Every structure is written in C-alpha cells, then in structure tokens.
Amino acid sequence: MSCSDPAGGQRAAAEALGELLQVADGVPGPLQQQYRQQAAALVQQQHALWTAGPAALHANWASLQQLSLSSSQIVAAAQKQPNVLAINWDGEAKQRLLAWVQQELDLSPLEFLTCHIGYAKASVATIAMRADFLRQHRPAVWESKLARGTGPLLSLLTESRFCVRSGCTKAELDAFHRTWLATPAGRRWGAMPRKLQHRAPKPPL
Structure with missing residues (x-):
C-alpha cells in the first residue's frame, strides 16, 4: 500500500x-x-x-x-x-555486529544505535578483519583513529579506500585476510552467517 x-x-x-x-x-x-x-x-x-x-x-x-x-x-x-x-535487529548479522562493537569498541547497543546508526549495514567480517590488521600491522593508524573517537574509526574500517587511507596494499590486506580466517577471531567474526551458508551454491562434482 x-x-x-x-x-x-x-x-x-x-x-x-x-x-x-x-x-x-x-x-x-x-x-x-x-x-x-x-x-x-x-x-x-x-x-x-x-x-x-x-x-x-x-x-x-x-x-x-x-x-x-x-x-x-x-x-x-x-x-x-x-x-x-x-531496521530489524533480530538477524544474525546485526547481532554479530552489535556484539563486536560492544566487545572491541566498548559501545553498548544503545550507544551504537543513537550515535553510529549509519554503520548498521556494515559487514562485521570486514570491519573485524580490518581492525585486527590495523592493530597488528598499522598500530599508529589504529591509535590515531581511536583517539579521535569511534566515529572516525568506524569510518575508516568501512571505507572503500581503506588500503589508501591506512597505508597498505590490497595484496598485503588479502594475505592477512587469508591467515586471519584461521585464527580464533577470524573463525568467530569472519564466518559466513548460517542463512547465507545454506544459500551458498554447492561446488560442482
């Protein structure tokens, strides 16, 4: 209607x-x-x-x-x-996003919803991987963004030009991503949501 x-x-x-x-x-x-x-x-x-x-x-x-x-x-x-x-906050993707920002950025669901709602569609797999990359390989970038607040940090973590803004190459980030998926953090945050797993096409025989 x-x-x-x-x-x-x-x-x-x-x-x-x-x-x-x-x-x-x-x-x-x-x-x-x-x-x-x-x-x-x-x-x-x-x-x-x-x-x-x-x-x-x-x-x-x-x-x-x-x-x-x-x-x-x-x-x-x-x-x-x-x-x-x-926005429906009941889905697995939204739940994981809220859990990550609370654990890693100390943002309660209410704080995220009232201050950072623009990042509601962000992929937690992407931002978690990029956050770990910065902490391990670009700590100065991580600290400088975090010092400015969670808004600027989330902006960088969701930026399409992340590599340029963080001073790394795509090859470097891709290599980190592959190894990160095998870590405890990668298995927790980088795993595909169950609904999407069910929809994934079967590999050819």
Whole structure:
C-alpha cells in the first residue's frame, strides 16, 4: 500500500508507531492525538519508516526489546535516529555486529544505535578483519583513529579506500585476510552467517 498510496502508507505507519509510543508511556486505551502527531513527525522525518510498513515497525520494535533496551530507551533512540525503527535487529548479522562493537569498541547497543546508526549495514567480517590488521600491522593508524573517537574509526574500517587511507596494499590486506580466517577471531567474526551458508551454491562434482 505504501508504494501505490504514499499518503495512506504514511498514515498507517504513523498509526502503528503512535500505538507503540503510547504503549511505551504506559497509557492505555485508544490512540491519543499527541502520540499520533509525534509519530507522524517521525514518519515525515524518515522516509524508511512508512515504506517499511506497520507490521515491520512492530517487529523492529520487538527486535530492539530483544537487545534488552527499555521502552524509554527505544523512544529516545527513535527520536534521535528515527530510522532505527526501519531496521530489524533480530538477524544474525546485526547481532554479530552489535556484539563486536560492544566487545572491541566498548559501545553498548544503545550507544551504537543513537550515535553510529549509519554503520548498521556494515559487514562485521570486514570491519573485524580490518581492525585486527590495523592493530597488528598499522598500530599508529589504529591509535590515531581511536583517539579521535569511534566515529572516525568506524569510518575508516568501512571505507572503500581503506588500503589508501591506512597505508597498505590490497595484496598485503588479502594475505592477512587469508591467515586471519584461521585464527580464533577470524573463525568467530569472519564466518559466513548460517542463512547465507545454506544459500551458498554447492561446488560442482
């Protein structure tokens, strides 16, 4: 409906989001106007909310709850980064990404969602491998970026011109990648998600 009827899609998304916001405040009964207006403002601010649709908004809200975020934290995250509700955080790839940034960068899920949502689609296999490469072979680059904050560091780790910016060659990085996959870190972070493994084509006989 959102594609064929954008206005209707926006209204439906605002209705669904308004209900979630009202429940988060612990207010019973029919949807109140203040929550409808608050939701409508968020939907207008973030195109992905109404294209996702009401069912996805409910599912994505539930996936945030599975990260142990409270209702008030979800509301705070959505107000700062509305597109957080356009993403399903229940998948293995997202779970591994959040686990890595928490373990390696000391970022809680809430901190990542409110401050670094732009990296939500990053491949944890890529950023984990590049991070280990920098720590082992370009420690000065790692320390300088980390000193500037997690934002600049994540920017480098996801940069298409990573080799240029970190001062290495593609051959050097590829060689490290091959050996890294056999290490404990490589086996944990570099492994293909199970769903993708199931979809991988079988090798020819």
